Amino acid sequence: MTEKVHLRAPIKTYDGGWVDVELVVTDNNLVMGKRNIPLKEIEDLEDVEVEGASCIQIKKEDKIILKLPPNLHQQVFKFIAFNLKADKFAVFFLESATVGGVVSSGAQWEKGYFSVTDEGFWFLSARNQKRIPIENLGSVKTDLRNVGGKQRKVLVLSHVEKSNVVTSLVLCPESTLEMLEGYLQRLFEKHKPAITLSEDEMQILTLIYSGLDFASIENIAGMSTDELNTYYDRLVDSGLAKVVKIRKEIELTPHGVSMVDKISKR
Amino acid sequence: MSKVLIVDDTAFMRKLLKNILFGAGFDIAGEAENGKQAVEMYKGLKPDVVTMDVVMPEMTGIDALKQIKTHDKDAKVVMCTAIGQENIVKTAIKLGARGYIIKPFQAPKVIEEIKKVIGE
Numbered sequence: 001m002t003e004k005v006h007l008r009a010p011i012k013t014y015d016g017g018w019v020d021v022e023l024v025v026t027d028n029n030l031v032m033g034k035r036n037i038p039l040k041e042i043e044d045l046e047d048v049e050v051e052g053a054s055c056i057q058i059k060k061e062d063k064i065i066l067k068l069p070p071n072l073h074q075q076v077f078k079f080i081a082f083n084l085k086a087d088k089f090a091v092f093f094l095e096s097a098t099v100g101g102v103v104s105s106g107a108q109w110e111k112g113y114f115s116v117t118d119e120g121f122w123f124l125s126a127r128n129q130k131r132i133p134i135e136n137l138g139s140v141k142t143d144l145r146n147v148g149g150k151q152r153k154v155l156v157l158s159h160v161e162k163s164n165v166v167t168s169l170v171l172c173p174e175s176t177l178e179m180l181e182g183y184l185q186r187l188f189e190k191h192k193p194a195i196t197l198s199e200d201e202m203q204i205l206t207l208i209y210s211g212l213d214f215a216s217i218e219n220i221a222g223m224s225t226d227e228l229n230t231y232y233d234r235l236v237d238s239g240l241a242k243v244v245k246i247r248k249e250i251e252l253t254p255h256g257v258s259m260v261d262k263i264s265k266r
Numbered sequence: 267m268s269k270v271l272i273v274d275d276t277a278f279m280r281k282l283l284k285n286i287l288f289g290a291g292f293d294i295a296g297e298a299e300n301g302k303q304a305v306e307m308y309k310g311l312k313p314d315v316v317t318m319d320v321v322m323p324e325m326t327g328i329d330a331l332k333q334i335k336t337h338d339k340d341a342k343v344v345m346c347t348a349i350g351q352e353n354i355v356k357t358a359i360k361l362g363a364r365g366y367i368i369k370p371f372q373a374p375k376v377i378e379e380i381k382k383v384i385g386e
């Protein structure tokens with residue numbers, strides 16, 4: 001039986017360089033030249049930028065980068081998001097109900113799917129396909145919220161987006177809600193960094209979040225450079241922080257000092 | 267230069283706010299570690315703005331806000347709340363708080379809110 005072809009388009013794939021290939025999207029497969037990728041074997045999907053171009057990255061054992069014509073990018077992304085390997089539940093969701101603790105005025109309840117993969121979870125609707133990686137998940141709980149004038153039990157997910165703590169809500173039958181809560185809790189526990197923080201480490205983490213630089217943190221925490229470096233190393237090693245810049249502290253040699261002397265006499 | 271009175275029961279949070287605000291060019295009028303102290307210090311120091319924590323011993327931030335507003339109806343008080351305390355924010359705004367900042371603090375947001383409240 002031949003499958004229905006949804007789309008056929010010339011695209012580029014990336015393998016150290018761009019390769020021209022035809023993409024054929026069918027009910028169950030993505031076909032690129034001789035390569036056939038069953039949709040149900042795609043483990044993850046992301047929008048990524050490669051060499052300045054907006055691309056789709058799919059994960060199936062290895063990672064495959066697709067550069068589509070701009071007018072087809074979103075259409076293909078949406079199709080894959082709805083059909084990849086995941087457990088999908090029909091729900092109502094309110095994505096980004098609060099951002100940084102502030103209620104989002106633009107957020108609204110949508111009818112769609114809550115989809116869970118090994119890498120994270122998705123809010124899927126006709127207009128919204130939002131991926132939340134599991135490492136961005138902060139907490140999962142159920143709570144009573146006012147939905148359409150009634151107190152309803154919802155799943156409250158806090159996750160991080162662009163350094164903000166965001167809260168999203170999911171509404172579905174209670175049995176599904178409890179199952180989702182348990183499943184996400186287990187997934188969260190499995191992925192969370194295995195570290196117990198001391199009071200000092202918690203404070204340093206908070207200071208980093210607040211946007212303070214190394215010197216300010218040294219000052220507030222009352223620590224020497226070496227002590228703070230040790231704490232930084234531990235936070236980086238435990239996966240709670242990453243190195244973005246390494247600064248240099250230097251002092252002048254005698255040549256440098258005499259140069260400054262000359263500069264001051266100009 | 268605008269003067270800020272920082273009210274929080276944890277020394278760490280006071281230090282953090284002090285660093286953020288001082289770095290942005292504000293003067294620190296003083297620091298109080300509970301609501302009662304905040305009311306007394308407000309009367310004495312007459313700061314341009316107060317950053318007020320909500321949960322504190324002796325007197326909560328909400329009660330201190332009420333007393334400060336009774337003393338000076340034009341007082342500019344910014345509440346410091348944690349994520350999930352939206353109802354407390356609503357109450358504080360009704361009582362005359364001019365704004366709020368959310369813990370954990372992010373320096374740019376703190377500065378933006380304080381400047382907005384002061385009218386800079």
